[in-house]
Amino acid sequence: MALDRATVKKIALLARIKVPESELDSLAGELSSILTWVEQLNKIDTGNVQPMAGGGHLALPKRADAVTDGGAPEKVLANAPERVETYYAVPKVVE
Amino acid sequence: MTLTDLTLAEARDGLTKGSFSAVELAKAHLAAIEAARGLNAFITPTAELAIARAKAADERLAKKTARPMEGIPVAVKDLFCTEGVLTTAGSHILDGFKPTYESTVTRKLIEAGTVMVGKTNLDEFAMGSSNITSHYGPVKNPWAPPGDKDLVPGGSSGGSAAAVAARLCLGATGTDTGGSIRQPAAFCGIVGLKPTYGRCSRWGIVAFASSLDQAGPMTRTVGDSAIMLNAMAGHDPKDSTSAPVPVPDFEAAVERGVKGLRVGIPREYTMDGMPAEIADLWRQGAAWLKEAGATTVEVSLPHTSYALPTYYIIAPAEASSNLARYDGVRYGLRVPGETLDEMYENTRGEGFGKEVRRRVLIGTYVLSAGYYDAYYLKAQRVRTLIARDFSQAFEKIDALLTPTAPNAAFAIGEKMDDPVAMYLNDVFTVPVNLAGLPGISVPAGLSARGLPLGLQVIGRAFDEETVFATARVIEKAAKFDTRPPCLKK
Amino acid sequence: MSYVIHGKTGDWEVVIGLEIHAQIISKSKLFSGAATDFGSEPNSQVSIVDAAMPGMLPVINEYCIEQAVRTGLGLKARINLHSVFERKNYFYADLPQGYQISQYQHPVVGGGKVILDLPDGTTREIGIERLHMEQDAGKSLHDQDPRRSFIDLNRSGVALMEIVSKPDMRGPEDAGLYLKKLRSILRYLGTCDGNMEQGSLRADVNVSVRKPGEKLRTRTETKNVNSVRFVMQAIEHEAQRQVDAYESGGTVVQETRLYDAGKGETRPMRAKEFAHDYRYFPDPDLLPLELTDAYVEGIRKSLPELPDDKKLRFIGDFGLIPYNASVLVSEKDIADYYEKFVAEVLVRTKLPKERIGTECANVVINDLLGHLNKAGLDIAKSPVTPQMLANLQALKHDNTISGRIAKDVFEIMVETGKDPADIVAEKGLKQITDTGAIEAAVDKAIAANPTQAAQYKAGNEKVAGWFVGQVMKATQGKANPGLVNELLKKKLKD
Structure with a gap:
């Protein structure tokens, strides 16, 4: 699949990564070559094959319903680029 | 005797006997780190911390309450979160990030008595096979022939591999998503083990691709690898994919030998254009195992050639989601913007390097509406076939022997323009991650240029013991001198 | 009783579906050990997992699974023994991971139903498509x-x-009705407190309109509406807006809207509408959730009696009309109160329960709930216990007081919390059953009002009622109304 500039722009927007206009073409070329290369998988018939979801071989482990964490705002706010009191602060959002 | 030339096992014995102190051992390695700054193997050396932990280790040694790795200097790939110590993942986007928590694996290493000497360089977010994508600059391979061009150490655990090879520590942690422990181990002439998926906890390790990532030890000998894995492994209730299985005494399995073992030689790993020296080394490895009493069997893993494209769908897809949390809100870099979305785009645009950006965009694309079935779901189905290849082979054999990489270390700057060419470095290692199996790279010889080459031993899930025993036989037969030329007189 | 919008071009039918987000009652979060209490200091109930620090991993809370299964069973739904947690990827400031862990292709609960109790006593079934578990986001203060x-x-x-x-x-x-009934079921089950003001229950409202017999037209989704009244108003406004759009030659676009409670209208979200593409995929940090039949059956056995079953039992046991029964079972506390009350009355009066069931229902619905509503109290905080209310009923049944006086006693009882017998004694409200005393009062009333007495004699029988009022007033309501009536009719004819 060859990706065009517009598609690259669209996925960059979805991924929230700013891509300079000047790099769109070369990036489209790189991504297209990767996609073309991975498309060799289409040669395999996977009709009845179940997808493998993860590397685990086991059952989902569960934990008991108990409060064992939290209660330390400083621990989660320590690295915040911008904070006000015990809030994280971000540019204003208009809903 | 130079303290930095000891193996981990020898250093452990020396410390126990009191031949030298943990502080002396730490200082020798810290001095070596200073002297080897040019390799750029470390992002953050932790000299003060190392001395403090070494002092504590000496107290325990004196009181005869030493733990299994008391006083052993180790390096930690800068993908493991370490409490109060800068953790970068090799990325600009984690600028200044000091975790308020310790990853399970590094916590276990601390509890085993190890002394962390620093955080090692790596490909950004562990995405790369050459350690050139790090925001902190490339790592140099200590094996580069003097006067020659700088060589890559492999990646992504390139800093750890270089540090172990250059004797800056006795062991280091790595992580392996598609070969990131084994390929740099091969390039730097050391032993690198990727354990079974679920053997070591992923908690506190910066995630790249959750279903593939696995931490493992990087050391100069197979025996050291076993010692270090014993300290790192174990079930962790904080990781839902961590296996609740007992941890055997790996060290005890190392000298078990291979008598009666059936070792598979996968037909499909003979690839067009494989350098003769690699094919020869592979045959040599099989011969050594036969001499030691194993039988070798040709087996087929028919979907091998599809492993790389499968990996390059699944890993970027998971990464695109795992890396969404780097958004400039709670930690790391923030590049201002007028609106929230602008702030996101600026932060992530500036914070991620080109390879990470490429993979996040590919991952975003293959998961997007209309393409999910064609790419992601297809890859997950092929993954099932790849895993099935292995499980069918393991009905007839106990271990597999393959080359670790299709080539030796290459020059910094080579293979940079074509991402797919770079990806081919992992052709022999990636299938192991897709199937969740343990694999080790053990140095087995030198290329014509004098660069290390590794062989890979792959085992059944949770059978690292057979992997160690087999690798040990190769190690003994190869008599590989792990000292790079720069350390020889 | 179907709701129809009469437009310029004819009648329009409104089609509504609701997506309800119900907070599971649990001590800790779905995938972390942080607490869930409402109204705590900002970021004080956040683990490093919730803040999506690098390397953090989810581990599921087993009680939340149990709660979801319990709810599914309460909605008479199919429980899927195999379900999968997926990641829903999007960026927002209060979504730290950059994805929400949710269930998408394989939810834990499949099709079920909710039965609506209509005011005319009939019922109507609303289908449940699915129920799945997911993480809530944080809160943004703008x-x-x-x-x-x-x-x-x-x-x-x-x-x-x-x-x-x-x-x-x-x-x-x-x-x-759907929202109230669903909330009632969740509360019976103890799986969600249903508190809409605190956001424990929020509704996304999907609305479209069509001409009768047409296929479905484009729908809009109004997000996060947080009261029953607002949901109803939002639908009313949104349906009318769509009809107006179609009838003025316009169209309706599929979009997300917000309800502005102040203006009583919906409006499109102002935020830049990125074409959403959530890129769902199974969360590789978690394994599929596998349940067993034995596990599900164990939970089924522990289910309480739910409102629909209770309603049928109340109709059968107490002879209630369906509407009264549905009001009484709407909240478990009300139903429990009612049953206790009936039991206490039975002890005191020895009457068969079919005889007093309806009477007690009326007391609870009209008097008690009426008062509590006015006072803004839950039945759990009622100043009047079922025992006290039964005492009052008993005083009525043994003719100690009249029904009229009982109402006064009830009012005093809710104000003071005193026992009705004490109130009756204190205020001297005991019914006058002494025929002589009543006769005197009747004579006095007739003598004092000859004009009205003459009207009665001339055939205007309604005047009798007026005389009852006079006599009751003269006796401060304490005269036995039956005796007053009887005596009046006899004396007026004389």
Whole structure:
């Protein structure tokens, strides 16, 4: 699949990564070559094959319903680029 | 005797006997780190911390309450979160990030008595096979022939591999998503083990691709690898994919030998254009195992050639989601913007390097509406076939022997323009991650240029013991001198 | 009683489906050990997992699974023994991971139903499409600072059930009844407190309109409506807006809207509408959730009696009309109160329960609930216990007081919390059954009002009622109304 500039722009927007206009073409070329290369998988018939979801071989482990964490705002706010009191602060959002 | 030339096992014995102190051992390695700054193997050396932990280790040694790795200097790939110590993942986007928590694996290493000497360089977010994508600059391979061009150490655990090879520590942690422990181990002439998926906890390790990532030890000998894995492994209730299985005494399995073992030689790993020296080394490895009493069997893993494209769908897809949390809100870099979305785009645009950006965009694309079935779901189905290849082979054999990489270390700057060419470095290692199996790279010889080459031993899930025993036989037969030329007189 | 919008071009039918987000009652979050209490200090209930620190991993809370299964069983739904947690990827300031862990292709609960109790006593079934578990997001505060929004992650990671109805509702009334009934079931089950003000229960309202017999037209989704009344108003406004759009030659676009309670209208979200593409995929940090039949059956056995079953039992045991029964079972506390009350009355009066069931229902619905509503109290905080109310009933049945006086005693009882017998004694409200005393009062009333007495004699029998009033007034309401009536009729004819 060859990706065009517009598609690259669209996925960059979805991924929230700013891509300079000047790099769109070369990036489209790189991504297209990767996609073309991975498309060799289409040669395999996977009709009845179940997808493998993860590397685990086991059952989902569960934990008991108990409060064992939290209660330390400083621990989660320590690295915040911008904070006000015990809030994280971000540019204003208009809903 | 130079303290930095000891193996981990020898250093452990020396410390126990009191031949030298943990502080002396730490200082020798810290001095070596200073002297080897040019390799750029470390992002953050932790000299003060190392001395403090070494002092504590000496107290325990004196009181005869030493733990299994008391006083052993180790390096930690800068993908493991370490409490109060800068953790970068090799990325600009984690600028200044000091975790308020310790990853399970590094916590276990601390509890085993190890002394962390620093955080090692790596490909950004562990995405790369050459350690050139790090925001902190490339790592140099200590094996580069003097006067020659700088060589890559492999990646992504390139800093750890270089540090172990250059004797800056006795062991280091790595992580392996598609070969990131084994390929740099091969390039730097050391032993690198990727354990079974679920053997070591992923908690506190910066995630790249959750279903593939696995931490493992990087050391100069197979025996050291076993010692270090014993300290790192174990079930962790904080990781839902961590296996609740007992941890055997790996060290005890190392000298078990291979008598009666059936070792598979996968037909499909003979690839067009494989350098003769690699094919020869592979045959040599099989011969050594036969001499030691194993039988070798040709087996087929028919979907091998599809492993790389499968990996390059699944890993970027998971990464695109795992890396969404780097958004400039709670930690790391923030590049201002007028609106929230602008702030996101600026932060992530500036914070991620080109390879990470490429993979996040590919991952975003293959998961997007209309393409999910064609790419992601297809890859997950092929993954099932790849895993099935292995499980069918393991009905007839106990271990597999393959080359670790299709080539030796290459020059910094080579293979940079074509991402797919770079990806081919992992052709022999990636299938192991897709199937969740343990694999080790053990140095087995030198290329014509004098660069290390590794062989890979792959085992059944949770059978690292057979992997160690087999690798040990190769190690003994190869008599590989792990000292790079720069350390020889 | 179907809801129809009479447009210029004819009648329009409204089609409504609700997606309810119900916070699961649990001590800790769905995938972390942080607490879930409402109203705590900002970011004080946040673990490093909830803040999506690098390397953090989810581990599921087993009680939340149990709660979701319990709810599914309460909705008479299919429990899927195999379900999968997926990641829903999007960026927002209060979504730290950059994805929400949710269930998408394989939810834990499949099709079920909710039965609506209509005011005319009939019922109507609303289909449940599915129920799945997911994480809540944090909270953004937009009004604290002119140029910044503040983020509090206390809610981040709290367990939610998303309960999706089929588009089976046809008007605001349906939606209101559905929401109330669903809330009632959740509260009976103890799986969600249903508190809409605190956001434990939020509704996304899907509305479209069509001409009768047409296929479905484009729908809009109004997000996060937080009261039953607002849901009904939002539907009313949104349906009318769509009809107006079609009738003025316009069209309706599929979009997300917000309900402005102040203006009583919906409006499109102002935020830049990125074409959403959530890129769902199974969360590789978790394994599929596998349940067993034995596990599900164990939970089924522990289910309490639910409102629909209770309603049928009340109709059968106490001879109630369906509407009264549905009012009484709407809240478990009310139903429990009622049953206790009836039992206490039985002890005191020895009457058969079919005889007093309806009478007690009326007391609870009209008097007690009426008072509590006015006072803004829950039945759990009622100043009057079932025993006290039964004492009052007993005083009525043994003719100690009249029904009229009983109402006064009730009022005093709710104000003072005193026992009715004490009130009656204190205020001297005991009914006058002494025929002589009543006769005197009747004579006096007739003598004092000859004009009215003459009217009665001339055939205007309504005047008798007026005389009863006079006699009751003269006896401060204490005269036995039966005796007063009897004596009056006899004396007026004389």
